[in-house]
Amino acid sequence: xxxxMDADRIARALTRIAHEIVERNKGVDSxxxxxxxxxxxxxxxxxxxxxxxxxxxxxxxxALDITLYRDDLMRHAVGPQPVVRRTEIAxxxxxxxxxxVDDVLYTGRTxxxxxxxxxxxxxxxxxxxxxLVDRGHRELPIKPDYVGKNLPTSVSESVQVxxxxxxxxxxxxVQQEAGV
Amino acid sequence: xxxxxxxxxxxxxxxxxxGPGIRDPQNESVVADGPRNSGDRTPAPGSRAPIVALxxxxxxxxxxxxxxxxxLILDTAEAMKEIGSRPIKKxxxxxxxxxxxxxxxxxxRTRTSFEIAxxxxxxxxxxxAIASSSVVKGETLADTALNIEAMQPDMIVVRHASSxxxxxxxxxxxxxxxxxxxxxxxxxxxxxxxxxxxxxRKQRITGLKVAIVGDLLHSRVxxxxxxxxxxxxxxxxxxxxxTLIPADVTRLGVHATSRVDEAVAGADxxxxxxxxxxxxxxxxxxxxxxxxxxxxxxxxxxxxxxPDVIIMHPGPMNRGVEIASExxxxxxxxxxxxxxxxxxxxxxxxxxxxxxxxxxxxx
Amino acid sequence: xxxxLKGGRVVDPANGLDGTFDVLLVGDRIAKVGRGLPVxxxxxxxxxxxxxxxxxxxxxxxxxxxxxxxxKETVASGTASAIAGGFTAVACMPNTDPINDDANVxxxxxxxxxxxxxxxxYPIGAVSRGSKGELLADIAELKAAGCVALSDDGRxxxxxxxxxxxxxxxxxxxxxxxxxxxxxxxxxxxVAHEGYQAATLGLRGIPGAAEAVMVERDVLMSxxxxxxxxxxxxxxxxxxxxxxxxxxxxxxxxxxxxPHHFTLTDESLASPVAYDTNVKMNPPLREAAxxxxxxxxxxxxxxxxxxxxxxxxxYDEKQxxxxxxxxxxVGLETAVSLALDRLVHAGAIGLxxxxxxxxxxxxxxxxxxxxxxxxxxxADVTIVAPDLGVRVDAARLKSRSKNTPFDGWELRxxxxxxxxxxxxxFVNPEARLDLR
Numbered sequence: 002x003x004x005x006m007d008a009d010r011i012a013r014a015l016t017r018i019a020h021e022i023v024e025r026n027k028g029v030d031s032x033x034x035x036x037x038x039x040x041x042x043x044x045x046x047x048x049x050x051x052x053x054x055x056x057x058x059x060x061x062x063x064a065l066d067i068t069l070y071r072d073d074l075m076r077h078a079v080g081p082q083p084v085v086r087r088t089e090i091a092x093x094x095x096x097x098x099x100x101x102v103d104d105v106l107y108t109g110r111t112x113x114x115x116x117x118x119x120x121x122x123x124x125x126x127x128x129x130x131x132x133l134v135d136r137g138h139r140e141l142p143i144k145p146d147y148v149g150k151n152l153p154t155s156v157s158e159s160v161q162v163x164x165x166x167x168x169x170x171x172x173x174x175v176q177q178e179a180g181v
Numbered sequence: 182x183x184x185x186x187x188x189x190x191x192x193x194x195x196x197x198x199x200g201p202g203i204r205d206p207q208n209e210s211v212v213a214d215g216p217r218n219s220g221d222r223t224p225a226p227g228s229r230a231p232i233v234a235l236x237x238x239x240x241x242x243x244x245x246x247x248x249x250x251x252x253l254i255l256d257t258a259e260a261m262k263e264i265g266s267r268p269i270k271k272x273x274x275x276x277x278x279x280x281x282x283x284x285x286x287x288x289x290r291t292r293t294s295f296e297i298a299x300x301x302x303x304x305x306x307x308x309x310a311i312a313s314s315s316v317v318k319g320e321t322l323a324d325t326a327l328n329i330e331a332m333q334p335d336m337i338v339v340r341h342a343s344s345x346x347x348x349x350x351x352x353x354x355x356x357x358x359x360x361x362x363x364x365x366x367x368x369x370x371x372x373x374x375x376x377x378x379x380x381x382r383k384q385r386i387t388g389l390k391v392a393i394v395g396d397l398l399h400s401r402v403x404x405x406x407x408x409x410x411x412x413x414x415x416x417x418x419x420x421x422x423x424t425l426i427p428a429d430v431t432r433l434g435v436h437a438t439s440r441v442d443e444a445v446a447g448a449d450x451x452x453x454x455x456x457x458x459x460x461x462x463x464x465x466x467x468x469x470x471x472x473x474x475x476x477x478x479x480x481x482x483x484x485x486x487x488p489d490v491i492i493m494h495p496g497p498m499n500r501g502v503e504i505a506s507e508x509x510x511x512x513x514x515x516x517x518x519x520x521x522x523x524x525x526x527x528x529x530x531x532x533x534x535x536x537x538x539x540x541x542x543x544x
Numbered sequence: 545x546x547x548x549l550k551g552g553r554v555v556d557p558a559n560g561l562d563g564t565f566d567v568l569l570v571g572d573r574i575a576k577v578g579r580g581l582p583v584x585x586x587x588x589x590x591x592x593x594x595x596x597x598x599x600x601x602x603x604x605x606x607x608x609x610x611x612x613x614x615x616k617e618t619v620a621s622g623t624a625s626a627i628a629g630g631f632t633a634v635a636c637m638p639n640t641d642p643i644n645d646d647a648n649v650x651x652x653x654x655x656x657x658x659x660x661x662x663x664x665x666y667p668i669g670a671v672s673r674g675s676k677g678e679l680l681a682d683i684a685e686l687k688a689a690g691c692v693a694l695s696d697d698g699r700x701x702x703x704x705x706x707x708x709x710x711x712x713x714x715x716x717x718x719x720x721x722x723x724x725x726x727x728x729x730x731x732x733x734x735v736a737h738e739g740y741q742a743a744t745l746g747l748r749g750i751p752g753a754a755e756a757v758m759v760e761r762d763v764l765m766s767x768x769x770x771x772x773x774x775x776x777x778x779x780x781x782x783x784x785x786x787x788x789x790x791x792x793x794x795x796x797x798x799x800x801x802x803p804h805h806f807t808l809t810d811e812s813l814a815s816p817v818a819y820d821t822n823v824k825m826n827p828p829l830r831e832a833a834x835x836x837x838x839x840x841x842x843x844x845x846x847x848x849x850x851x852x853x854x855x856x857x858x859y860d861e862k863q864x865x866x867x868x869x870x871x872x873x874v875g876l877e878t879a880v881s882l883a884l885d886r887l888v889h890a891g892a893i894g895l896x897x898x899x900x901x902x903x904x905x906x907x908x909x910x911x912x913x914x915x916x917x918x919x920x921x922x923a924d925v926t927i928v929a930p931d932l933g934v935r936v937d938a939a940r941l942k943s944r945s946k947n948t949p950f951d952g953w954e955l956r957x958x959x960x961x962x963x964x965x966x967x968x969x970f971v972n973p974e975a976r977l978d979l980r
Contacts, residue, residue, distance in 0.1 A: 066260060069272035069302075085260040086231050086530065121269040323863055343865030344746035345819030364867065366746030401746060427743035463732070
């Protein structure tokens with residue numbers, strides 16, 4: 002299983018992205034991070050920590066569950082529903098610049114669902130997208146603003162991000178899917 | 182069996198994500214998340230693998246559910262509850278689905294709760310109160326349901342005065358049937374929202390002493406609660422005059438007593454059930470005044486319970502009969518929380534059943 | 545028409561017979577029973593090994609529904625169902641519409657039975673006018689028109705006083721009073737046996753005591769009047785206790801048990817189909833201890849007869865909520881198989897006892913001809929096949945109604961042929977019996 006990013010490279014990518022965020026937004030004023038469950042959430046927190054180290058300011062961070070906004074819900078007659086978890090956004094998103102954080106950007110459908118969910122929460126001033134890995138194969142017109150690593154893949158491969166907070170270690174792995 | 186309030190373990194959801202064109206498996210693992218349970222990553226010893234779906238197409242009662250299924254509904258309801266605190270209290274999860282509320286018994290509270298739950302999930306909802314409809318003209322329950330089915334609802338929520346009405350509909354209808362109360366049999370969503378409320382206040386259900394006092398014999402809320410609380414390991418005490426205790430009720434795994442002090446002593450939860458005025462006609466007890474004197478929940482009686490006891494009632498209440506006003510309105514009462522939680526729990530049930538396996542019409 | 549039933553096992557307990565015998569039928573009578581009877585111009589019917597020749601079975605408790613409820617059953621369809629079930633005669637209850645409290649209704653039923661020409665029909669007349677429990681019906685007229693017993697079945701005989709008067713008055717004619725024992729106040733609006741199953745399913749209960757309290761009453765009334773009381777469809781062990789005590793004290797009380805009460809329990813309410821209205825009848829299916837007590841009573845002689853309480857109901861009427869469904873199931877075509885499978889093969893009783901329960905005693909209680917293969921008796925013969933594999937198929941029942949809980953059951957034992965007045969009205973093609 003080829004490891005395409007190890008802990009070290011992930012850390013450096015996130016630090017680099019944090020600097021990009023500060024540069025592009027000219028500071029962290031009215032910025033907020035919203036991690037998309039599940040692994041977008043610890044990533045968002047790490048970026049928030051990095052931003053604090055750079056600027057000294059706290060950037061509010063929230064967690065977004067997009068299950069109920071997915072476009073593939075109810076479309077399959079057979080099979081269970083995906084498990085729903087809580088969304089926790091403790092601050093108002095109105096007039097803020099929201100940075101959506103996800104671990105892997107692929108078809109873009111998750112992001113579309115996240116945009117719908119965010120709009121139901123309020124009216125942000127702007128929404129930017131941060132992805133640790135962009136593996137291509139977009140099915141919707143969605144473009145990331147910050148990318149940790151561009152990773153061209155084939156459709157028969159799967160990209161897995163493992164994080165210390167959830168999986169016990171940091172790494173990004175590419176796997177061949179069996180029988181696809 | 183201990184019941185945690187969060188996802189108990191890891192695993193990935195089968196089936197759902199393998200559909201054509203849907204390529205976001207990254208978000209699908211069932212691993213614990215969030216600050217509250219970063220330590221909860223591995224399943225507790227002895228607990229089973231988490232489940233992600235209900236087995237049956239219908240929810241006719243608590244009795245057929247496994248403890249895992251009950252926990253799944255409660256966990257899902259937690260996520261649903263959060264939606265009620267947003268400015269826009271709506272998610273598109275059941276968009277395009279049609280839900281018919283078929284109420285053959287009058288009900289404001291339960292019907293409203295279901296309607297709100299359905300609308301919050303963006304379903305198209307229609308409520309039919311049958312006192313005003315064909316059954317009065319002599320149409321059978323089966324025919325009424327089949328006629329509505331012909332218009333292809335996805336789910337039918339049904340409340341009826343006859344025990345087993347939901348079973349009859351489930352046999353003949355393709356739609357998923359949700360029992361909103363059938364006769365004296367079960368009222369599953371009530372028991373689920375009761376459990377949700379208990380869990381919210383006490384963080385668990387296992388090992389709690391729960392006293393249920395009232396007209397046990399005629400209560401569907403009682404039966405559903407007995408099934409649910411015993412499945413999740415609570416210590417259940419049911420109490421009422423001997424005339425109102427169902428036959429062999431201890432076979433369901435509960436203690437039964439006619440001494441309310443015994444039931445309430447050291448209780449974590451006291452649940453009161455409504456006494457219907459008509460029961461005097463059946464000679465079940467002499468008068469409401471006497472009932473209140475012997476069984477009514479007063480502040481004095483409540484002192485026997487634990488200091489952090491919670492008071493529950495499925496409503497509507499008869500103040501001064503099964504419950505004294507100062508108890509109903511007092512600091513221990515979570516009665517209004519129950520109502521609030523009803524919407525979240527019903528949203529969870531609707532969501533979990535809507536994605537269920539393809540329905541088959543029974544013979 | 546002479547027919548010789550040759551070489552079969554004959555079980556005729558009234559005459560103390562259980563062995564291989566020939567039975568000669570001449571016209572509509574039994575001419576002779578013996579060994580090695582001369583053929584003498586008779587049609588010889590070889591009885592295959594394994595089949596058993598018995599006096600015709602009599603079901604002393606059926607509902608033929610005619611007049612007034614012909615959508616459920618008629619005399620014609622009911623008697624067709626009877627002979628398919630091995631019964632050469634049935635006694636039909638008076639809760640028709642109008643109630644059989646009047647000689648005209650009795651005559652109507654008798655005429656319909658004659659026209660159908662199948663099983664014999666012995667009408668049971670009402671005890672009280674309209675079965676309202678107030679005034680006695682015209683009992684002498686009912687008897688003259690053909691009634692063999694009296695009952696207000698569907699309801700209990702309303703008061704102890706009415707029961708006493710009925711027993712005294714009917715005793716004049718030697719007619720038994722058949723009581724559907726149930727205290728209305730204890731029954732209330734119950735729909736199932738009061739016990740764990742009904743409590744869990746949320747169904748209002750009917751305690752066994754509701755029946756027993758009335759049985760006790762009737763035994764006492766019989767004791768003080770000397771009249772004949774027969775307890776219909778006994779179901780509760782407390783009731784059986786009362787009957788036993790009465791018999792021990794010499795009271796003229798008899799009782800019957802239905803096949804469903806010696807086969808099923810209230811667990812059928814929950815499975816295989818929850819709230820199955822084909823499991824709703826009155827008295828209800830009770831708990832296992834009651835069912836076992838019924839079998840014990842059948843074994844030890846406390847129970848006198850097996851009667852089906854055949855109660856046809858139209859499909860539409862049963863396809864409703866449990867509370868609203870009418871009480872009752874059909875039983876004529878499953879009784880013999882259930883009795884053979886659950887009583888004889890299960891080892892509780894032997895065939896001679898079965899014949900007592902289904903032929904000898906019903907004839908004796910109702911004081912009608914039959915119950916034995918005595919020379920000169922009517923040629924009513926039931927040939928059973930105790931080892932025939934039977935699969936109950938509700939759709940193919942001869943009864944107009946199909947409300948049975950036994951659909952799909954595989955049972956060991958069935959009916960080979962039913963002969964009424966010398967005519968073989970029913971022959972089971974599966975029984976390899978060459979009888980035309």
